[in-house]
Amino acid sequence: MPFFLIITLLFDFITLALMKQLFIFSLLIILCVEVYTQLPEGFVYIVDEIPLVHSDLRYCHENNFVGNPIEGYQENVLILTLDATKALKKVQDELLKKGFSLKIFDAYRPQRAVNHFRKWARNLNDTLNKSVFYPDVAKKNLFKYGYISTRSRHSSGSTIDLTLVNLKTNKEMDMGTPYDYFGKESWVTYEGITDAQKSNRNLLQSIMIKHGFRNYPQEWWHFTLRGEPFKNQYFDFIIE
Numbered sequence: 395m396p397f398f399l400i401i402t403l404l405f406d407f408i409t410l411a412l413m414k415q416l417f418i419f420s421l422l423i424i425l426c427v428e429v430y431t432q433l434p435e436g437f438v439y440i441v442d443e444i445p446l447v448h449s450d451l452r453y454c455h456e457n458n459f460v461g462n463p464i465e466g467y468q469e470n471v472l473i474l475t476l477d478a479t480k481a482l483k484k485v486q487d488e489l490l491k492k493g494f495s496l497k498i499f500d501a502y503r504p505q506r507a508v509n510h511f512r513k514w515a516r517n518l519n520d521t522l523n524k525s526v527f528y529p530d531v532a533k534k535n536l537f538k539y540g541y542i543s544t545r546s547r548h549s550s551g552s553t554i555d556l557t558l559v560n561l562k563t564n565k566e567m568d569m570g571t572p573y574d575y576f577g578k579e580s581w582v583t584y585e586g587i588t589d590a591q592k593s594n595r596n597l598l599q600s601i602m603i604k605h606g607f608r609n610y611p612q613e614w615w616h617f618t619l620r621g622e623p624f625k626n627q628y629f630d631f632i633i634e
């Protein structure tokens with residue numbers, strides 16, 4: 395067999411093998427992406443439906459009452475049921491016209507994150523962020539007063555924690571307490587705050603309620619969709 399023919403055949407063989415490998419590799423990538431982004435039926439990434447929303451998923455990093463990233467929060471992405479997201483989009487559309495935006499702190503929360511809170515609450519020596527988030531509550535009372543529980547409405551996928559941003563200053567509006575502050579100061583109707591803070595709280599409450607959400611009287615930031623689709627179902631898929 396002539397030398398150049400051997401070289402050509404060899405070249406063809408290598409090219410074919412490479413193409414095969416490339417094909418298999420691409421297929422694997424497509425498969426991985428598909429597996430990664432597949433949410434349970436009825437759930438969506440909020441940013442896909444409400445692109446201009448501000449967000450800061452607190453449990454994904456250290457700035458929260460535990461002081462560490464929480465189990466199940468692997469990516470800084472917000473997931474919610476489609477029904478709740480549609481209602482939230484109406485809120486955001488109305489806010490944008492008025493020069494405000496929503497800023498979301500938490501949405502769907504996996505059950506394993508709630509389990510992490512429980513585990514953390516039992517360890518009374520771990521008080522890393524106490525001075526910021528629960529200065530006046532003894533850690534041993536967090537269960538008793540209902541700040542930590544065994545289930546969370548967030549795990550059903552239609553409950554959300556949020557505040558407002560003023561688009562002129564691009565800053566969060568002053569609601570009288572930080573997000574996730576454990577104390578009566580966070581109650582929606584708490585009287586010991588300024589008129590401006592009350593008015594900011596009222597704006598958030600009224601617009602959320604107008605578009606189908608129910609508030610939680612003890613936390614100004616927490617809302618659940620009325621008629622939520624997965625009531626009393628607690629999901630545990632990872633946020634990624």
Ligand SMILES: [Zn+2]
Pocket residue numbers: 500548553554555615616617
């Ligand atoms: Zn909440």
